[in-house]
Amino acid sequence: MRRLRTVVVAAAVAVTLAGCPAPPSRPRAGSAPVDPTALPTRPAPSPPPALDGRSTPVADPVYPDYGNPAIDVLRYQLDLTWDPAARMLTGSATLTLRPVRPLAEIALDFAAGYTVDRATVDGTAAPAGRAGGDLVLRPARPLVMDQPVTAVVAYHGRPSPAAFPGNRADVPAVGMTVTNDGALWTMQEPYGAFTWYPCSDQPSDEALYDFAVTVPAGWSGVANGAPAPPVDAGGGRRTFRWHAAEPIATYLVTLSVDRFERLDDVGPHGLPVTYWVRPADADRMLPTLRQTPAMLTWLEARLGRYPFSTAGIVIVPGDSGMETQTMVTLGAISGPDAVPVVLHELAHHWFGDAVTPRTWRDVWLNEGFATYLQLMYTVDRLGGNGEATLRNWRTQDAGLRRQYGPPGNYRPDAFAARNVYLGPALMLHELRGVLGDPAFFAMLHDWAQHHVNTQQDRESFTTWLDAYTGRKLSPIVDKWLDSPTTP
Ligand SMILES: [Zn+2]
Incomplete structure (x- = not known):
């Protein structure tokens, strides 16, 4: 997630350090891999996990009311x-789920405002x-235990969003928002999928998704994954189908319905890219959206191959941006903030979407x-002053820790405050100084590429980091995440 309308990277007329090779202890904020194939990266030691939606769910220590670690949802089929005109959502959610232990009942996160019309498990009421x-x-x-069942919940109701557990001006609520003209859109970090379908709403339980979204002619339904051509659903309606071949955490699921225009683009390696924009936004947004392939190419040069089979951006009438998997959900902004925000959300496709936090x-x-990748891009491509930005972040970090807690143990009522952005980005900058650019960028690349489609946490990161680099770097991570003052 990334707030809009806040410039975090100081603009400058010149990049002060351009052309100066920096010593290892004082890395520049931008650039580095010009030739990614020359990085000392390594092959993944183990094969990637099967794309079957299987995960190891855990209880969330920060938001324990969301998610059910007794079940592992393998697949959601959402027919919506x-x-x-009526502001009415009618849905049938088919969940293929694996009981993690013997169970007498299935508890799912789902907003109380919906009427459940029918529920079955393996075809029986x-x-x-x-x-x-x-x-x-x-x-x-x-x-x-371990014998998957199929649970179907048919429901209808008028969606409304839920309270966001923080105090960000750009995120007034989470879940599904319905606009005055009958459109709808979603942003749901750290939770909020439960405002429109029954689910286990916690990131350790990733699952595969199929969507069928039926809307009146002239409207489009946009979700994650690959779109199929819309088909006539009768009654002057059309059905948009989407298939996500890689598992998704609920907070990375998106659904938007509006009078979108679809534009197609091509990313690196022929990656299919689609943009979904209301005609009134098109002229303003397209110059930014059309930079997506170039941004993906810049990211691939540092992080390795984009981890999914499609990409896209849907423009919604919100004030934030969200890295929803394969389909970024972006508020309708333009101007100097727009490109860094899109870069930030695309960078999350490696860090967050492919490698997902367990809790x-x-x-x-x-x-x-x-945030660190966003800074680098801003210095490299947009004339940002990296040194000034890093100094500014250090200055802010002290107050953020006091106000919201250290980044590794933040206040639950201050989700996604700037403390979890700036301190951890400064931590990465320190690791870069210690490792030097080639080893640091190989580490970034391999952390993502060796863990695609998995869930990770601090312990797994520090254990991997120390083993991968052959150095004891975990104290650097721990001090940045735990210290009440800026390290
Ligand atoms: Zn973010």
Whole structure:
């Protein structure tokens, strides 16, 4: 996630250090790999995980009310119909889920405002009730550990978003927002998918997705993955189908319905890219959107291959940007902030989307890396002053730690405050100084590429970092994440 309308990278007429080869202890903020193939990267020691949606869910230490570690959802099939005039969402959610232990009931995060019309487990009616914030299905027979079942929940209701557990002006709420003209869009970090479909709303449980979104003619439904051509659904409606071949955490799922225009582009290696823009936004947004292939190429030169089979951006009437997997959800902004924000969200596709934090304790694994890449791009391509920005971040960091807690143990009511962006980015800059550019960029590349489609945390990162570099670097990580004052 990235706030809009806040310039974090100081602009400058000249990049002060351009042309000066920096000693290892004082790295520049930008650039480095001109030839990524010359980096001392290594092959992944183990094969990538099977793309079957299987994960090892855990309870979230920061937001324990969300997610259910007793189940592992393998796949969601969401068949949704949106009636813009009535503001009515009618849905059928089919969850293929693996009981992690023997279970008598299935508890799912789902907003209480919806009417459940029918619920089944393996084709047999399953009474649905509420307990706490959860929808609870009671299957006719107890569920056997590791034997997947199919749960179907049919529902309808008028969506409304939920409170955001923080105080960011650009994120007034999480989940599904319906606009005055009947459009809808979603941003749902750290949770909020539950405002429009029943789910286990916690990042350790990634799953595969198929969407079928039925909307009136003239409207489009946009979600994650690869789009199929819309088909006639009768009654003056069309159905948009999307298939996500790689597992997604619920906070990285997106759905937007609006009168979009679709524009196609091509990224590196022939990567299919689509932009979804309301005609009124097109002239303003397209100059930024059309830079996506070049940004992906710049990122690939540092981080290795883009980890998914499609990319895209959907423009929504919000004030923030979100790295929703394969389809960035972006507020309708233009001007100098727009390109750095898109770069930040695309960088998250390596750091956050492909390598996902197991719990919200480690949101720094997302924001530290994306913020550092954003700084580098701004220095390299947009005339940003890296030294001034890093000094500015250090100055801010002290107050942010006091106000919101250290980045590795932030206040739960201050989710995604700037403390989890700036300190962890400064930590990466210190690691760069210690390792030198070739080893640092090989490390960035291999952390992402060796862990694609997995969930990670601080312990797994520091263990890997020390083993990978052959040095004891975990104290650097720990001090930046835990110290009440700026290291
Ligand atoms: Zn971010």
